[in-house]
Amino acid sequence: MRISKLIYTATLLTLLGPLSQPTFAQSAQVGKSPWGPQDELGRLNLMTDKSRAAVLSRISGGQVYDLSVEYYMGMPGWFPAGDPRYTFWMTHTPQGTINDDPLNVGKEMNQHVSYSGSAISMYAHTGTHIDALNHFGLNGEIYNGFAADKHLGDRGWNKTGAETIPPLVARGVLIDVPAAQGVEVLPPNFRIGKKEIIHALKQQQLTLAEGDIVLIRTGRMQQYGHTDSYLQDPPGLAMSGAQYLVENGAMVIGGDNLSLEAFPSQVQGNYIPVHTYLLAQHGVPIMELVNLEELASDKIYQFAFIGGSLKLRGADAAPMRPVAIPIR
Known part of the structure; x- marks a missing residue:
């Protein structure tokens, strides 16, 4: 048991890397919502009756792709950080x-x-799940300036809890980075930046649009059944990649790895900058451990994304079982 704990502690330290001194941390602030001071949805406001009808009208039928993973004893999770196993x-x-x-x-x-x-x-961030906007903040506040000392109680957050996340119906876009790089799985610690995303989209002959749910494939899901290798030095999204996706309309961003972004951080003073940039500064929910292997195998790069998460009041994440249906 002691050896096992040492292994997982080493895995976590490798994942996060050395923590930088917070020399700039106070300069980064949470974003204020353009939808008003009481807004708890962030970019999910881009989803409207019109946008839902538009994507549903393009469904071409055929196979329905299940984008969730199985839950089982021994599955990958954040237990290296002290969170409970499934x-x-x-x-x-x-x-x-x-x-x-x-x-x-x-x-x-x-x-x-x-x-x-x-x-x-289980920990709320286990298996295929969506992060609520309260998951990470800056300087004691979460997105739209809701302060922890006013809005976090013993029963969770009373702002932006997982219960506020509506059912998601939008155009989904798969960005298959390994395929564009000519490999099955991205190398350990590979950083997916703006350049890699543009290259993959060009290869797929696809452009992004406002309100898209963008899913990034690293190929690491092929190792999901092998917890140790799945957790070790995962590839992930870099800051330049996250910024490019937000600037080009992404409403939600997800990936097939455990924490979406790559580690260790390259931003001094912030050990998890992609999460704070997306959640706290731009109100973009994050999905993790999304199973993209079947979509990639069939080269389905755009689809109707349909998914609902559990309405866990006050929670910072919730499990979900999304599906993808090809569109014309």
Whole structure:
């Protein structure tokens, strides 16, 4: 057990890299919403009845692609940072119900009616999930200037909690960076910047539009069943890539890796700059551990993205099971 903890601690330190001194941290501030001082949705305001109708009218039928991962004991997660692993246990089993008779219906009834029940425990950022805008902030505030000392209680945030995230229906765009680079999986610590994104979009003959849900493939999902290798030195989005996507209309940005961005940070004074840039400064929700392998295999680069997350009140993330349907 001690050796295992040391391995995962080393993995986390490798992932984050050395922390820089916060020489510039006070200069970066949270963004204020153009949709008003009470806005909790950020760029999700770009999704309208008209935009939803537009993408749904382009559905061409055919295969529906499941973009979620399976949840199972031993799956990858943020346990190197001290967060709980995904845990599953049975609360009722057919034989146990016969022996314990928890509902007081009698042995004969329990032998006739088999009863199974289960429960789970996990960190909110486990498996395919979406980060709420309160997940990361700057200088004690989250997006739109909501301060932690006023809006964070013992039962979570009362602003921008996961329950505020509406069902997502928008054009989805896959940016297959490994394919554009001529590899199956991006090398460890590979940084996906503006140049790599432009190159991939050119290869795919695709342009971005305002309100897109942009999904970045690194290929690391091929290692999802092998927790240690999946977590080790992941490739991810660089600041220049995040800035390019925001400037070109991205409403939501997701990836197939654990933390979307690449580590260690190259921004002095901020160990996780892509997260704070997207969530805290621009109100762009983040999706992680999105399974993009089937889409990439079939070269489906644009699609109707449809997905809803659990309405976890006050939470900073929520699991979701999105699907992609090809569009004309």
